[in-house]
Amino acid sequence: SFYLRPVPDDLTPEEKQELENIRRRKQELQEDIQVTQKKDTALLVWVKNMQRNKQVAMGRKKFNMDPKKGIQFLIDNDLLKNTSDNIAQFLYKGEGLNKTAIGDYLGERDDFNIQVLHAFVELHEFTDLNLVQALRQFLWSFRLPGEAQKIDRMMEAFAQRYCQCNPGVFQSTDTCYILSFAIIMLNTSLHNPNVKDKPTVERFISMNRGINDGGDLPEDLLRNLYDSIKNEPFKIPEDDGNDLTHTFFNPDREGWLLKLGGRVKTWKRRWFILTDNCLYYFEYTTDKEPRGIIPLENLNIREVEDKKPNCFELYIPDNKDQVIKACKTEADGRVVEGNHTFYRISAPTEEEKDEWMNSIQAAISRDPFYEMLAARKKKVSSLKRH
Secondary structure, X not given: OOOOOOOOOOOOHHHHHHHHHHHHHHHHHHHHHHHHHHXXXXXXXXXXXXXXXXXXXXXXXXXXXXXXXHHHHHHHOOOOXXXXXXXXXXXXXXXXXXXXXXXXXXXXXXXXXXXXHHHHHHOOOOOOOOHXXXXXXXXXXXXXXXXXXXXXXXXXXXXXXXXXXOOOOOOOHHHHHHHHHHHHHHHHHHHOOOOOOOOOHHHHHHHOOOOEOOEOOOHHHHHHHHHHHHHXXXXXXXXXXXXXXXXXXXXXXXXXXXXXXXXXXXXXXEEEXXXXXXXXXXXXXXXXXXOEEEEOOOOEEEEEOOOOOOEEEEEOOOOOOOOXXXXXXXXXXXXXXXXXXXXXXXXXXXXXXXXHHHHHHHHOOOOHHHHHHHHHHHHHHHHHHO
């Protein structure tokens, strides 16, 4: 309204100019305020997206280590809806997810997990694909678990979906189910170097006689399936159950530190990653698996004096001779329990030492049952002495 008011007639030319200048400055200020508000809104959206992406990455890490806990974390933080369809889509996209963990979750016998399995299978489109093509797609989206009951549920769901997408190809889902297993076994027989007696196409046809509700499947169909497997084996996802690569997205802290050995008291340079209340250390930054894992539960941290500068150590309070619960990888690849009663670590600078100590302190968690158990052990040992 300020701008719409007419200029009074009794103003001098100088006053009119001054009024015009005031109006222009006010207009510029309002435009600046609008630009600033837009920038603030965009910044707020960006920050929220960053926070959400970090929580999603954390949820993926948790899923790869414990699928049920990972899903629950994502639901609790409103990153995933607690519906079978939403969880199935998350698993189907599979971004940053360990395929062994996906298979374990889908194979669970809980009613809800079975609903997720069927929703997951529904996301696959098998229309106009032959059975080998459909199996290739299905078996690449996760890794089949080892338990027979889990495999049975998953292959049953696959057979139902394939028959739904391709009505009339088989007399029943049982036919599809049996033939699917025959194809998986054929793949192993033809491409596993330990199998010396390779089945011929005639034997494959003979093995599958009478499976189509008592009748035989067309020979051309079986020959095509055989040739497809013979020419190209299934690409089965690597068993990445121990591949911790996805665990280390968005760590709390990472960097080079010196670590004092457990039995042999020598200092070795290791790449440390702090994430999910655990301290991992690697020989090289490119290593996929850590040389050691130190869960931070029930540990304390303190600054210590040593020949090396900027030292701190992790220890168990009130139990100086107790070995810390941890594991490490031997040179021959064996994973063994650690033998440290304390972990002494040296940082490159005093500033980095303080930052590491603060980060680790914030990550250390407390288990109330630990204190209860320690108190009970102490009481029992004192009763034995008396």
